Amino acid sequence: MSNVNVAVIGVGNCVSSLVQGVEHYRDGDAPGLSHPVCAGYAISQVRFTAAFDVNAAKLGRDLSEAIWTPPNNARGFATVPHLGVPVVEGILADGVGPGSAGAIDPRGGATPGQVAAHLAETGTHVVLSFLPTGAQQATELYAEAALAAGCAFVNCMPAVLARSPEWRRRFAEAGLPLIGDDLKSSFGATLVHRALVDALTASGVHLHDGHQLLGGGNMDFANLQDADRMKSKKDTKATGAGTSTHVSAQYLPFLDDRKIAYLRLDGTGFGGSPLEVEVRMVVEDSPSAAGNALDAVRHAKAAMDEGVGGLLGEVSGTLMKAV
Ligand SMILES: NC(=O)c1ccc[n+]([C@@H]2O[C@H](COP(=O)([O-])OP(=O)(O)OC[C@H]3O[C@@H](n4cnc5c(N)ncnc54)[C@H](O)[C@@H]3O)[C@@H](O)[C@H]2O)c1
Numbered sequence: 001m002s003n004v005n006v007a008v009i010g011v012g013n014c015v016s017s018l019v020q021g022v023e024h025y026r027d028g029d030a031p032g033l034s035h036p037v038c039a040g041y042a043i044s045q046v047r048f049t050a051a052f053d054v055n056a057a058k059l060g061r062d063l064s065e066a067i068w069t070p071p072n073n074a075r076g077f078a079t080v081p082h083l084g085v086p087v088v089e090g091i092l093a094d095g096v097g098p099g100s101a102g103a104i105d106p107r108g109g110a111t112p113g114q115v116a117a118h119l120a121e122t123g124t125h126v127v128l129s130f131l132p133t134g135a136q137q138a139t140e141l142y143a144e145a146a147l148a149a150g151c152a153f154v155n156c157m158p159a160v161l162a163r164s165p166e167w168r169r170r171f172a173e174a175g176l177p178l179i180g181d182d183l184k185s186s187f188g189a190t191l192v193h194r195a196l197v198d199a200l201t202a203s204g205v206h207l208h209d210g211h212q213l214l215g216g217g218n219m220d221f222a223n224l225q226d227a228d229r230m231k232s233k234k235d236t237k238a239t240g241a242g243t244s245t246h247v248s249a250q251y252l253p254f255l256d257d258r259k260i261a262y263l264r265l266d267g268t269g270f271g272g273s274p275l276e277v278e279v280r281m282v283v284e285d286s287p288s289a290a291g292n293a294l295d296a297v298r299h300a301k302a303a304m305d306e307g308v309g310g311l312l313g314e315v316s317g318t319l320m321k322a323v
Contacts, residue, residue: 002045003045003046003047004041004045004046004047004125004126004297004298004300004301005047005049005122005123005124005125005126006046006047006048006049006124006125006126006127006128006297007048007049007050007051007052007119007122007124007126007127007128007151008048008050008051008052008063008128008130009052009090009127009128009129009130009131009142010052010053010095010129010130010131010132011051011052011053011055011058011063011066011067011069011072011087012072012130012132012219012220013072013073013074013218013219013220013257013285013286014074014130014156014183014286014289014290014293015051015067015130016067016068016072016074016286017074017075017286017287017289017290018128018130018289018290018293018294019048019063019064019067019080019083020067020076020077020078020080020290021033021043021078021287021290021291021294022043022046022048022294023078023079023080023081024077024078025043026043026044027044028042028043028044032287032291033291033294034186034291034292034295035291035294035295038294038295038298038299039295039298039299039301039302040298040302041298041301041302043294045298046294046297046298048063048083048085049085049122049123049124050085050088050118050119050122050124051063051066051085051086051087051088052087052088052089052090052091052110052115052118052142053066053087053089053090054089054090054091054092054095054096054104054106054107054108055069055104055105055106055107056105056106056107057069057070057104057105058087059087059088059089059107060086060087061086061087062082062083062084062085062086062087063080063083063085063086063087064080064081064082064083064085066087067080070103071100071103071104071218071219071222072219073217073218073256073257074218074257074284074285074286074287075257075284075286075287077287088110088118089107089108089109089110090108090110090115090138090142091108091110091111091112091115091138091141091142091145092106092107092108092109092138093108093135093137093138093141094134094135094136094137094138095108095131095132095135095138096132097132097133097134097223097226097229098226099222099223099224099225099226099229099251100132100219100222100223103219103222112141112142112144112145112148113145113148115141115142115145115149116144116145116146116148116149117149119145119146119149119151120149120150124149124151125151125152125300125301125304126151126152126153126154126297126300126301126304127142127145127146127151127152127153127154128154128156128293128296128297129142129153129154129155129156129157129159130156130157130293131157131159132157132219132220132223132229133157133158133220133223133224133229133230133232133233134158134159134223134226134228134229134232135157135159136159136160136232139155139157139159139161140159140161140167143155143161143167146176147170147171147174147176150174150176151176152176152177152178152179152300152301152303152304153171153176153177153178153179153180153300154179154180154293154296154297154300155178155179155180155181155182155320156180156182156183156289156293156296157181157182157183158181158182158232158233158235158236158321158322159181159232160181160232161178161180161181162178162179162180162181162311162316162320162323163180163181163322163323168310168311169310171309171310171311172309172310172311173309174309175307175309176304176309177299177300177303177304177308177309177310177312178309178310178311178312179296179299179300179311179312179315179316179319179320180316180320180323181236181316181320181321181322181323182233182236182320182321182322183289183292183293183296183319183320183321184292184319184320184321185283185285185288185289185292186288186289186290186291186292187283187288188259188261188283188288189212189214189259189261189263189281190237190321192261192263192279192281193210193212193245193263193265196263196265196277196279197210197243197265200265200267200275200277203269204269204270205267205268205269205275206267206268206269207243207265207266207267208243208244208266208267208268209243209244209246209264209265209266210243210244210245210246210263210264210265210266211245211246211247211262211263211264211265212237212245212246212247212248212261212262212263213248213250213261213262213263213264214247214248214249214250214259214260214261214262215249215250215251215252215255215259215260215261216249216250216251216252216255216257216258216259216260216285217251217252217253217254217255217256217257217258218256218257218285218286220285221249221250221251221252221259222251224249224251225249225251230249233247233249234247235322236321236322237321239321239322243265257284257285257286258282258283258284258285259281259282259283259284259285260280260281260282261279261280261281261282261283262278262279262280263277263278263279263280263281264276264277264278264279265277292319295315295319296315296319296320299312299315299319300312300315303315311323
């Protein structure tokens with residue numbers, strides 16, 4: 001079986017954890033990884049072939065160095081050797097929002113044609129997008145490039161792509177797999193919130209309201225301070241939540257890449273008795289995204305091997321917040 005050749009879009013904290021994870025788990029099973037082998041592929045078969053960003057400080061650097069470049073502040077847990085994968089200039093479009101603009105010197109004059117040529121030259125199979133929340137136009141331009149280069153696309157952020165009938169059709173017609181939208185963390189606030197909703201609903205509790213109050217100190221949280229960008233995150237988090245869910249995100253720089261999540265559910269139980277559930281969680285934000293991203297790229301490549309194109313609905317339902 002061949003490798004899974006992956007191009008990453010956006011060399012931020014999530015990609016830092018992902019690249020470190022491939023090194024950390026290269027030799028097989030170890031705590032923290034849900035699937036050492038997924039869709040027939042081992043972690044050691046995942047290779048990075050291309051990387052795109054628009055932050056001048058990251059461009060031209062090897063991927064192994066760019067993952068440590070500020071404003072990235074994800075926890076280090078692996079030593080990554082030189083990968084021979086330079087970070088190349090991508091397509092800026094609406095990638096950088098007002099919340100993170102002060103921390104980034106933006107470039108990004110590439111065209112979809114240039115991105116497609118680089119994907120083809122590097123033998124990339126799967127394009128994995130970790131663009132900032134709110135980058136709808138940029139997502140679509142990279143998706144065009146992926147189609148032109150004959151690559152599968154995994155959309156790990158909240159832009160509407162896998163939920164769009166038009167993009168589903170285009171990937172299906174091209175015979176290329178599409179997975180999205182907005183990755184679920186392996187263990188995160190969304191998982192706990194939905195598990196609580198399921199357990200309470202199965203017990204007959206009538207839920208009236210849910211809250212997720214989130215705090216974090218990474219660029220993802222800085223970016224979410226912009227109300228327009230936050231809206232698309234609220235949409236994917238509320239999908240499948242089973243009750244009306246209010247989501248807010250506070251940028252707290254002292255937390256670095258840790259995330260504090262306060263979850264609350266209000267309902268009515270047996271005999272009309274009121275019921276409240278409150279949970280406080282603290283997690284490292286970015287590593288919790290990497291495990292499901294590794295599963296997604298391996299499923300995408302396996303579908304390519306079998307000639308399956310279009311939306312991978314079952315995989316997306318398992319690994320993504322909104323399908
Ligand atoms: N646990 C998690 O952290 C988690 C889980 C699910 C989804 N997500 C989503 O993943 C996305 C990435 O999160 P992150 O924490 O890595 O963010 P980040 O801000 O650390 O990284 C984003 C990267 O994209 C780059 N970028 C901006 N515009 C670009 C463009 N047009 N082309 C190429 N690169 C561009 C930035 O320079 C930065 O390097 C967010 O949308 C987030 O909501 C994160």
